[in-house]
Amino acid sequence: MIIIENLQKAFGGQEVLRDVSLRVKTGEFVALVGLSGSGKSLLLRHVVRLMRPDAGRVLVDGRDVALMPRRELEALRSRVGYVFQSGALFDSLTVFDNVAFPLREKTRLGESAIRRKVLEELDQVGLKDAEHKYPAQLSGGMLKRVALARTLVRAPEIILFDEPTTGLDPIVVNSILQLFDSVHKRLNLTGILVSHEIPEIFGIVQKIAMLHEGRIAAVETPESIRCSANPVIDQFVNGKPEGPIQY
């Protein structure tokens, strides 16, 4: 279970997160939506202590992430699958080696077992042919999918995905979302997905949280969100140009 309590973070006077509170129960997927620049990526970074809060705290399974000793933090990070918005692939390694990296470094599997697992994972994201390519030779969408494969190959318990499907074509988006759904059901994952895939994302998450002006403006279920009374949600989900959100 991930509990975010009254989280605040400012950068030189710019208050990005003002007072964020969010609960993600074990086995639950929550979609985090919000305007570009509202601080979604920043919020995810706090969950694994890539960033420390100015105030407030993040609890994972009842433990405060900011206060964890080093060993415990490493153990937590090993359980978390994090996909960066940029992919963050190692550009000196091939696609195959990128996906194999966590297995080689963190497990005692033999090379043939690793090869089998990596190819299986690449196949799932539709990239079996790209195994010998370097990240610089891939398209933006392919990078995202390799990053996904690298994360899923470690069989994480908690996933934090920062726009894993942005920039992909609709067919791939749906197949990736289906993949999430099946992995989620099979392994009972907990996770936060930052995504703008509205309405496709509604099919695979239990809740949708909207980050607006440094606060969670609303948490809704996929059923209730379409006819939400909250004007901010209504405008965002339906993409209306007129409303309380000003540009």
Add this chain to the structure above:
Amino acid sequence: MIETLILWGTWGMQRVARLGKCTLFFGEAVGCCLTPPLKWDRVLKQIWFIGWKSMPVICLTAAFTGMVLALQGHPTLRRVGSEAFLGPLVALSLIRELGPVLAALMVTGRAGSSITAQIGIMRINDQIDAIQLMGLNPMRYLVVPNLIAFVVAMPLLAAVFDVVAIFGGYLLGVRVLGLNAGAYFGEMNNYVVIHDILNGFYKSMCFGALIACVCCYKGFNSRFGAEGVSVATTQAVVDASVLVLVWDYLLTALVN
């Protein structure tokens, strides 16, 4: 008046804080070197990159340095009637000072800068964070191999520098200026002792550690954007070069 003082004070404090951070960084890197697991394949790759790939530029600069030393030293020695000591003059200045220092400066420019840029790009693309999030220590992958490789490669490069430069001095002194080859090498044999060679050897090991530390630290802490990486690279080269010279002075003063 007070304001100027405060300004200088904060500036000084920031420098001291940064020096402290860099030292802690170095300490952690050394700690990681001494504890397993060590990434031997990466260490070898970096030795190849830092050492072997710097050979052409080292040989080229060494040859010219040796020739200039002979060209400069010969008339002076002649004035006091001791041309025969050209050999020891060239060899001692190279082995004790110029070899380690010039090799270090060349390697800083060639390998140090590219290591800073590489690590800096990994920082701004979240690749370092990605390693951390796998529950691994990025130091082991990015800093330790470079540190070991620099410490191993620098003395070897300095040795190559010395040999090539002495040969350059020979070419000019003996073949062009007409000195006796036996005198050039014979006197060298008499005057260069193992102490001089060890002195140069330790010096270049220190320089290796210094360059690795500065370049990796700058890359690790580079600010965001392409701008950040380019600033970090420039600073790394400038700081490492200046530190090499300062450190060289301190070591020389200490030994004598």
